[in-house]
């Protein structure tokens with residue numbers, strides 16, 4: 001039996017994808033939202049494809065602020081964008 005790959009949903013395109021194809025964004029217990037390239041930070045996580053279009057859709061639809069119930073500042077958006085484009 002092949003090992004099952006855990007799937008997560010991208011907030012942009014809403015497709016289920018293996019975690020390796022997504023970037024994790026985490027809201028820490030201190031309510032700080034940041035990209036989590038290691039996937040190991042504690043807190044509530046959300047996932048977006050490594051794709052600028054998915055990221056744009058996520059920002060446009062406010063999916064992140066709804067998921068985290070928090071305001072997504074320009075600063076956070078810039079940091080996430082950096083991660084996705086690298």
Ligand SMILES: [Zn+2]
Nearest residue numbers: 010013049054
């Ligand atoms: Zn996507």
